[in-house]
Amino acid sequence: MSTITKKDFVDRISEKTGQKRGEVKETIQLFLDEMIDELTNGNRLEFRDFGVFEVRERAARIAQNPKTLEQVQVPARKAVRFKIGRLMRERIVGESLTQELASR
């Protein structure tokens, strides 16, 4: 298992398309930055095949400190949720199901 970074994708896309590395880098960086902006504004991002990002509100709750047993109020807070898209699901989740069935 490897970790792939922005730089790896920029190099690869520049090679595949023949576009200048600097331009590809600028596009990818803006894309990621604009996604953060839109989520910050409460908008939902939907990329067909890839998936959906959205900000959800987690309700306030009472939690207990396991050491002191003290109860604390945890305020409502926002969280970002990624929901996997159709193609990604077929390729990643679907594949593991197929392997599972094949190994029976």
Add this chain to the structure above:
Amino acid sequence: MSTITKKDFVDRISEKTGQKRGEVKETIQLFLDEMIDELTNGNRLEFRDFGVFEVRERAARIAQNPKTLEQVQVPARKAVRFKIGRLMRERIVGESLTQELASR
């Protein structure tokens, strides 16, 4: 709340950078496609400030059909996890905490 799509980002990035719309579209599409490929291969994607995508194995478990009370074996399956990055967390989660404190 609006839904923002790939097309919206392509238009916006093309306007901001002066790059040709077709080239921006090609880069964004390849970026999303390559992310799916890398996750399918079991690799981890790490984008500073934005977040990390990784494939995790969910363990096999026994589930119960709530209507028939029949127990069924749910096989292990893969799931994609998105872990929010530092900047996105500060801007989205941090903001909601600040609002929470300000409203007390």
